[in-house]
Amino acid sequence: MNENDKQELWAAVNKTRNAQHDGGLAILHNPDTVKNYFAKIASKEHYDPRELDRFMCECDDDNFEPLTNFEAEQLLSKIKLTAAGCDGIPAWLLRSCSYELADIVAHILNCSFSTGRVPSYWLNALVTPVPKVSASIVFSDFRPISVTPHLNRIAEKVIVRRWLQPAIPADKILDQFALKPSGSTTTALVYFTHQLTKMLEQNAYVRCLIIDFAKAFDTVDHVILLHKLKSSESPRVCD
Numbered sequence: 308m309n310e311n312d313k314q315e316l317w318a319a320v321n322k323t324r325n326a327q328h329d330g331g332l333a334i335l336h337n338p339d340t341v342k343n344y345f346a347k348i349a350s351k352e353h354y355d356p357r358e359l360d361r362f363m364c365e366c367d368d369d370n371f372e373p374l375t376n377f378e379a380e381q382l383l384s385k386i387k388l389t390a391a392g393c394d395g396i397p398a399w400l401l402r403s404c405s406y407e408l409a410d411i412v413a414h415i416l417n418c419s420f421s422t423g424r425v426p427s428y429w430l431n432a433l434v435t436p437v438p439k440v441s442a443s444i445v446f447s448d449f450r451p452i453s454v455t456p457h458l459n460r461i462a463e464k465v466i467v468r469r470w471l472q473p474a475i476p477a478d479k480i481l482d483q484f485a486l487k488p489s490g491s492t493t494t495a496l497v498y499f500t501h502q503l504t505k506m507l508e509q510n511a512y513v514r515c516l517i518i519d520f521a522k523a524f525d526t527v528d529h530v531i532l533l534h535k536l537k538s539s540e541s542p543r544v545c546d
Contacts, residue, residue: 345434345451373417374465380409382461392456393431401457416462429459474536 383405388398401408419425436449443449472487480487484495506513520526 341436341446342434344446345436371421372469374413374420376409376413379413379416380405382464383408383412386457386461390433390454392454392459393433394428394456394458396457398457412458412461415458416465419462420466425459425462429456429462431455471536 383401386398386402388402391397401412415426432453432455435452435454436446437452438448439450440448484490484492484498503513503515
């Protein structure tokens, strides 16, 4: 292959790449269409918000431990400098003024925790479609990256540490690697490789069945999940 042939070959490759890229971006030109698509996949069909009303409760004052100003200040001072949510409050402001804002932030979070209600503004997110494949031509080829307000993220962190993790028995998630402090994709791969190697020491071959659930997190039924959490035995969960 001479130099001219190489140039023609790469020109054809680049032309194809550009066409695929342009085609993927073309479907994002209508913001309303994009919004409706991602709103649909993140919501349950025929979903009635009143289904969650029975889980909204006021915690017993004897069992509820309010977030202290000191704890709120520590959380604010350690905020990662990431993008702001719909409220437009930047991370650097919350971090730099953590001492001055600790009192009001602790009050807001305690009101939310004690009533079981989430401020409506925290239910909004800035969603950015990020391509999952090089040739993105349909909406399912994009991964929606949601950015929520920083205070919402702090509230989620507190809820997970104080109530969700203590409510889930440790033996129930021994085989889980994602979404827990000591787990990661790397940990899962190391465990899988270790088990596979052990089996190969005593067997000629090993068969593995690996299942990838499409949009697994998008299909979680919130009501069923809350039923399971509520049925978990823990003295720190409101009932």
